Amino acid sequence: AEDVIAVIRAGARGYVTKTISREELTDAIRRVGEGDAVFSPRLAGFVLDAFRDGDPVGSDAELDTLTPREREVLQLIARGYRYKEIAARLHLSVKTVEAHVSSVLRKLQLSSRHELTRWAHDRRLI
Incomplete structure (x- = not known):
């Protein structure tokens, strides 16, 4: 649930x-x-x-700063997909995926894919 x-x-x-x-x-x-x-x-x-x-669905201020596309990319990165795989799956260029990842890391004040994965796991997004 x-x-x-x-x-x-x-x-x-x-x-x-x-x-x-x-x-x-x-x-x-x-x-x-x-x-x-x-x-x-x-x-x-x-x-x-x-x-x-009012179950624990409430607003997550950090998550709410992300666009829907950034959330998609976040979820795929956290699941271990490579940029090229994400690009193919979402019909984007690798450069666009890189831009989304950079934006997500900046907005969440994280510095690596590893930190991003842990952040997503802690919030049960994966």
Whole structure:
């Protein structure tokens, strides 16, 4: 359950369970690609309840300084992806990925990928 909140805070636009059908997964991917947010009904209810009840979803001032793209890059860096892999996955140039990483490190006042990974892990973003 906390994982769902963490991925939302990291910028995810959808979250589905392993039990969905192939057709539902295909539709969810298409909808997220079109800009919609996609959550299974049960997960959507959980997320809404967490926000309503004030569960530990609150604002993380440091994380809130990052753009959605920077959050994506942060998450991939923290998971051990290389710049080239991130660039291919997000359809960006390696230079753009490097710029995003530099921006994230600056905003979070960190100095290395290792520190960034620890920061993300401490906040359960990975």
